[in-house]
Amino acid sequence: MRRDDLYLSDIVEAAESIAAFLSGRGRDSFLQDDLLRSAVLHKLTVIGEAAARVSEDLRVRHPEVEWPDIVGFRNIAVHAYFVVDWSIVWETATQDAPQLRGQVLEILKSEFGGQ
Numbered sequence: 001m002r003r004d005d006l007y008l009s010d011i012v013e014a015a016e017s018i019a020a021f022l023s024g025r026g027r028d029s030f031l032q033d034d035l036l037r038s039a040v041l042h043k044l045t046v047i048g049e050a051a052a053r054v055s056e057d058l059r060v061r062h063p064e065v066e067w068p069d070i071v072g073f074r075n076i077a078v079h080a081y082f083v084v085d086w087s088i089v090w091e092t093a094t095q096d097a098p099q100l101r102g103q104v105l106e107i108l109k110s111e112f113g114g115q
Contacts, residue, residue: 004058005112008104010050014043015101018093027090037086040093041077047097048074058111065103 021039022030030036051070059067073092077084 002053004055005108007050007054008108008112011047011104012101012108014046014050015097015104018043018097019101022093027087027094030090030093031086037089041084041089044089044092044097045074045077047100048072048077058107061111062103062107065100065107070100 018040021036021043025033025036030040048070051065051067052074054067059065077089
């Protein structure tokens with residue numbers, strides 16, 4: 001079984017990839033670019049999968065992170081792909097992912113002394 005710090009690092013890396021993908025791009029550009037939408041959605045599902053695998057113990061210690069919402073988003077994205085609301089994906093990618101990245105970096109620092 002992988003360690004929590006590795007799952008948390010996966011979350012940070014995916015959030016950083018999303019930021020890089022969207023750098024210099026606006027909402028309209030995102031909504032019109034199928035490749036970009038697909039790449040961002042994939043990284044959001046990586047975040048959700050990693051969040052689902054973080055131990056219950058760590059999730060309980062860090063209730064400031066909305067773990068169930070993150071996992072729920074991933075489940076919708078994977079299992080209901082054809083009804084994805086791209087406006088919600090945009091909001092998640094541009095607002096929630098950067099906030100989550102900051103929270104996870106704090107957890108890595110406080111729990112594992114790194115990153």
